[in-house]
Amino acid sequence: MRQLVYEAGVDGLILDRCVRDYEFNMHTRHFHRHYEIYYLSEGERFYFIDKQTYLVKKGSLVFIDRNQIHRTGAVAGGQSYHDRILVSLDGDKFTPYLTLSGFQLERFFSRNYGVLELSPEDSAYVEQLLDSIADEILQEASGYEFLARSRMLELLIFASRRMSCQPAAAKREAVQTARHRKVDEVAGYIAAHYNSQESLDALARRFFVSKCYLSRIFKEVTGFTVNEYISIHRIKQAQVLLASTDYNITEIAEMLGYESITYFEKVFKRYTETSPLKYRKRQQALAQTPSGQV
Template identity: 35%
Template sequence: MVISSETHTVSYGEEEGEFYYHRIHRTKPFERNNHYHGTYEIYYLVSGERHYFIKEKLYSIRAGDLVLINKFDVHKTSGHGDPEHERIVINFSDSFLGKGHPLLASGLLGMFNQDRPLLRLTVPEQTIIMQILNKMADEIRERSASYEHMLQVLLTELLIKTYRLTHSASLPANVSMNPLHQKITDVVKFIHAHYADKITLQGLSETFYISPFYLSRIFKEITGFTIINYLNLTRIREAQRLLTDTDLKIVDIAESIGFESLTHFDRTFKKIMNMTASQYRKFNSVP
């Protein structure tokens, strides 16, 4: 745990671990490259304004907004106006609340898979959420007996309150209509729909009527990825699903998601996941 009064930081756990809590107040420009992780994420903006790129859309978020990000969804925050802002991030794994989530109502985590990642909360709703988040910070600071169990209880309460808000909170902020962002959104959607096909920078350039150089530059600028890296990431995410949910041979999975050789697939999978496809299947197989 790290606590710094200078930056108002409360930090606990690891982003890819079972439970992670991080609160920070920043006064200088901050931008994190596009990334994804195998944990669920809850992002709450305490103050300030930010841009948030999630999967294929860019959102403008303001103080009091709550963002839900599913496992393996690509996302990135960046500045919007005054760089000063304060935010709280929580990540948690499937295993943190116990096998089968005994404390959770059936289907509760499905809210992370909805096409509505941003909730705009009223002041009373913000108060409810902040009370829970502050209690978590208190538990982390004090580390009283069974504090980890209390974090589980508080996370469960947060999830239930948030689930209720998905049915009552305001609609998400409008997606940015900046023509450049819209163009990249269309490119990302195209990659999601055609990742199994042969996709090249030249082909995308011709499809979207934009020069290869300019497309490559603005895609990296907005998403944080090169086009080939984003394409490979999309393909590997689908490979993860097929490795977990099907009995397809690895060579057949590689071919079905657009890799021309098993060697290239193996090399790409290991680079992104830090393990081989066979290891991933073994670790994620149901006993």
Template identity: 45%
Template structure:
């Protein structure tokens, strides 16, 4: 069973709480243009970000930077309860700057991954999250301002926690032979996303069997090898569409797609826009 406890939003901020007591692994969308805060209220999860897998338990907070490939999957008990907070840089950054806060880019760039909170910090976080929920639900006078103040408190708690614990070890990633091998492959696919290596050639490169690579990659990341490579390609395509004069055909060739048609189909699947539409929207937003 899956139950949405609440789902509220205002410009620049979306917050929701979902409880599940069944096996669950995230589906699309696997990367996006918003910053994400994931609070695990109950249960335990594996959280794959970029190339690493983290073990997350009750009371942990996960920061996911913009454009980072990420996915959660089951670890242990099927039941879990989480609150998700998504933040828009375009909307929130000017206000945070005027308030003297660190930028979202800096906070999520420096601190992405899992943050272990003290019991006091965790209670503060829960109260602030529920406060945001209540403000968005009832929308009293100046509720937007109150929500932004509470968000700034959440971000300050995060910054203070990380500065205080800078000399301590970061929460460890899952370090088994299986996870280590998947990390190697994921890192290679991220850097060399344009390569058209077959699954067999990739398995040979990393000295494992094709069937074993296929199985462990999906177990750890919840992606197939080809899905992960295509996500890396789409992310690179977005950079090229925004910051280069290459034509769509040239970008398709650079990134190793077998045809422009296939490139456009994969891009639209993951970016929710055609390549030409994405480039046009980016240019209009400048």
């Protein structure tokens, strides 16, 4: 059974709390333009982020950067019951509220994505803070939008301080099952060689597994097929090249391993819902927009 405890939002900030008592794996094709914070109040979950799988324990926070591939999944042999709070932050809309604080949202998430394990005392503080944000939004008392955003900033500053004190190995300890290690190895290789023309057969041979086995475990862990995962990394790099270089669309397609510009444009639109040219124009317009006026 799925129980939605609450769902609340103001401009740039949305959060919901959900309890599930059945085996649940996040749907596929999950990456997006907003930042995400995941707090696990009860249970245990596997969390695949970018190219590595983590075990998320009760009382932990997870931070997901924009356009970062991620997927939660049930822990094999573990309890299916879990209670989580999910926060979505729209960087374009939320960043202007951080101007006076000096807190840099983009910098925080690019440096601190992954899992942050908390002490019982810190977990209680984080859970109370998140619930209080939802209460403010749902009750709509005077000044609720300001208070909700201020408390979210409080959470971000708290997490930033804890991250700076906690060793990287403690924040980002990967799952060590054989299946997850293999997928992490393949995902890491793809992330570094996304522009190669290596086939699924060749990848399977490189990592000493059968094609069928690799296809199955990769989809189970990441939520993506191997080819989808390759496409996503290519499109993410295409976004960087479109926004920061003068290469034309044909040159970018060739650099990323696409033999057909038509196919490149089709894949780009599938994952971004816009064309490469429109994406470049949008990024150029944003670069010329004064901060806080997006």
